[in-house]
Amino acid sequence: xxxxxxxxxxxxxxxxxxxxxxxxxxxxxxxxxxxxxxxxxxxxxxxxxxxxxxxxxxxxxxxxxxxxxxxxxxxxxxxxxxxxxxxxxxxxxxxxxxxxxxxxxxxxxxxxxxxxxxxxxxxxxxxxxxxxxxxxxxxxxxxxxxxxxxxxxxxxxxxxxxxxxxxxxxxxxxxxxxxxxxxxxxxxxxxxxxxxxxxxxxxxxxxxxxxxxxxxxxxxxxxxxxxxxxxxxxxxxxxxxxxxxxxxxxxxxxxxxxxxxxxxxxxxx
Amino acid sequence: xxxxxxxxxxxxxxxxxxxxxxxxxxxxxxxxxxxxxxxxxxxxxxxxxxxxxxxxxxxxxxxxxxxxxxxxxxxxxxxxxxxxxxxxxxxxxxxxxxxxxxxxxxxxxxxxxxxxxxxxxxxxxxxxxxxxxxxxxxxxxxxxxxxxxxxxxxxxxxxxxxxxxxxxxxxxxxxxxxxxxxxxxxxxxxxxxxxxxxxxxxxxxxxxxxxxxxxxxxxxxxxxxxxxxxxxxxxxxxxxxxxxxxxxxxxxxxxxxxxxxxxxxxxxxxxxxxxxxxxxxxxxxxx
Numbered sequence: 068x069x070x071x072x073x074x075x076x077x078x079x080x081x082x083x084x085x086x087x088x089x090x091x092x093x094x095x096x097x098x099x100x101x102x103x104x105x106x107x108x109x110x111x112x113x114x115x116x117x118x119x120x121x122x123x124x125x126x127x128x129x130x131x132x133x134x135x136x137x138x139x140x141x142x143x144x145x146x147x148x149x150x151x152x153x154x155x156x157x158x159x160x161x162x163x164x165x166x167x168x169x170x171x172x173x174x175x176x177x178x179x180x181x182x183x184x185x186x187x188x189x190x191x192x193x194x195x196x197x198x199x200x201x202x203x204x205x206x207x208x209x210x211x212x213x214x215x216x217x218x219x220x221x222x223x224x225x226x227x228x229x230x231x232x233x234x235x236x237x238x239x240x241x242x243x244x245x246x247x248x249x250x251x252x253x254x255x256x257x258x259x260x261x262x263x264x265x266x267x268x269x270x271x272x273x274x275x276x277x278x279x280x281x282x283x284x285x286x287x288x289x290x291x292x293x294x295x296x297x298x299x300x301x302x303x304x305x306x307x308x309x310x311x312x313x314x315x316x317x318x319x320x321x322x323x324x325x326x327x328x329x330x331x332x333x334x335x336x
Numbered sequence: 337x338x339x340x341x342x343x344x345x346x347x348x349x350x351x352x353x354x355x356x357x358x359x360x361x362x363x364x365x366x367x368x369x370x371x372x373x374x375x376x377x378x379x380x381x382x383x384x385x386x387x388x389x390x391x392x393x394x395x396x397x398x399x400x401x402x403x404x405x406x407x408x409x410x411x412x413x414x415x416x417x418x419x420x421x422x423x424x425x426x427x428x429x430x431x432x433x434x435x436x437x438x439x440x441x442x443x444x445x446x447x448x449x450x451x452x453x454x455x456x457x458x459x460x461x462x463x464x465x466x467x468x469x470x471x472x473x474x475x476x477x478x479x480x481x482x483x484x485x486x487x488x489x490x491x492x493x494x495x496x497x498x499x500x501x502x503x504x505x506x507x508x509x510x511x512x513x514x515x516x517x518x519x520x521x522x523x524x525x526x527x528x529x530x531x532x533x534x535x536x537x538x539x540x541x542x543x544x545x546x547x548x549x550x551x552x553x554x555x556x557x558x559x560x561x562x563x564x565x566x567x568x569x570x571x572x573x574x575x576x577x578x579x580x581x582x583x584x585x586x587x588x589x590x591x592x593x594x595x596x597x598x599x600x601x602x603x604x605x606x607x608x609x610x611x612x613x614x615x616x617x618x619x620x621x622x623x
Contacts, residue, residue, distance in 0.1 A: 125536060153538035163533045180538045224537065 081131035156225030360559020368567030370501035377494035415463035516613035552614025560606030
């Protein structure tokens with residue numbers, strides 16, 4: 068039994084039904100410690116996004132209770148919801164960037180919501196944008212960025228106010244493996260600084276690269292809750308990169324060989 | 337921060353902003369016109385109220401002594417507070433003063449054709465008809481004019497203008513409010529996704545609502561400033577013509593302070609109206 072002060076998220080017998088009958092989550096319970104890195108794994112439609120939406124009170128559970136760092140989300144008054152959301156950094160599956168605002172304006176938003184002065188908000192947003200490697204893109208609009216860059220902007224927006232908890236819903240979806248590892252590295256470095264990271268993914272390579280725990284959901288139920296295999300993301304990233312390089316080398320050798328054979332054939336004839 | 341957002345919202349849909357500002361300008365132009373008419377009519381009426389309440393014009397054959405007897409007769413009733421005799425010569429003097437800029441009129445008139453008169457102030461308004469009754473039967477009297485009749489006619493006219501004005505203003509105010517509600521409503525609907533995102537990442541209701549409320553205030557302010565300013569400007573421009581038309585009636589000049597006060601009050605009302613309309617839109621579309 069964990070001490071209550073060590074618990075960041077607690078779901079107790081939570082069910083969520085839409086339209087009274089369509090059950091998306093069915094009596095799930097779990098607990099996430101502060102400072103941990105937990106993967107939420109499951110196929111599309113298993114309820115991962117619903118869990119995240121419940122945590123930020125975008126949805127209300129049909130049954131059960133949810134606690135976020137001692138805030139009882141069941142009894143939380145509506146007026147307090149913005150405060151709750153300013154505590155949680157969320158990377159949405161569909162990113163939810165404001166397309167008519169530049170990178171820096173998008174990243175500044177959570178600070179402005181908290182009443183940080185524009186100048187200070189701009190300074191802090193610039194810092195985090197540089198951290199995620201987008202120093203050159205400060206004044207670009209989301210539509211002028213690549214998929215990976217947009218993902219980084221979403222990440223920067225979630226991190227800019229140093230939240231104690233990060234919810235990342237498929238933050239590497241549709242990204243190539245190299246960029247996915249870069250995003251994961253970023254999340255891990257934030258986790259090392261003490262933030263709790265709760266990340267939904269179905270990318271097994273990422274899961275294998277380390278983390279504290281894996282919660283597997285299927286059809287709205289937790290089917291497994293286990294310790295993650297400890298391995299550094301960087302190591303896996305490097306292994307992946309090495310394999311890719313080797314593959315490229317092989318491809319070049321093959322082309323060289325084929326041209327030699329072709330040349331030899333010409334000489335024989 | 338909010339002002340930048342408002343400026344951005346307005347820049348992105350300039351035609352909507354123009355329509356809102358235009359209808360507000362039209363509303364406050366009408367309000368200004370009716371306010372100025374009211375100021376003029378109040379002055380007009382008080383001018384006539386301050387005039388003698390009863391004017392008795394005498395026939396040409398009435399001598400000064402005859403008129404003196406009538407004056408004594410009225411005085412004996414104890415119902416008069418003031419009586420002033422205006423001789424034919426004095427009447428001509430007044431006429432000349434009133435028409436000093438029109439030499440043709442001055443040439444045509446001599447003291448002979450102007451009647452002598454006495455101007456009577458009664459101690460109480462209810463004595464006026466008694467006083468008039470005394471002199472009406474007299475062979476020496478040409479005509480008895482009650483200022484009260486003039487004032488009553490003026491009041492009924494100005495009341496009619498006021499009612500029409502109020503009705504027009506009520507309609508325009510309603511239309512303005514509806515236009516602002518619709519325009520802000522459209523803007524909220526267009527930005528629904530953006531608003532949802534902002535809410536999800538921690539924006540308070542106030543943060544989301546404030547730019548829309550400020551936009552309503554902006555339309556009110558702009559409308560009152562343009563509409564009110566235009567009406568006041570036109571009023572000053574046409575003042576000389578009005579003054580010539582209402583010669584002898586002391587209405588002008590109207591102090592610029594009154595105008596500034598009028599504009600200030602209109603701007604305040606317009607800002608309240610703009611806030612009210614945008615607040616209704618926010619309540620309706622941003623649940």
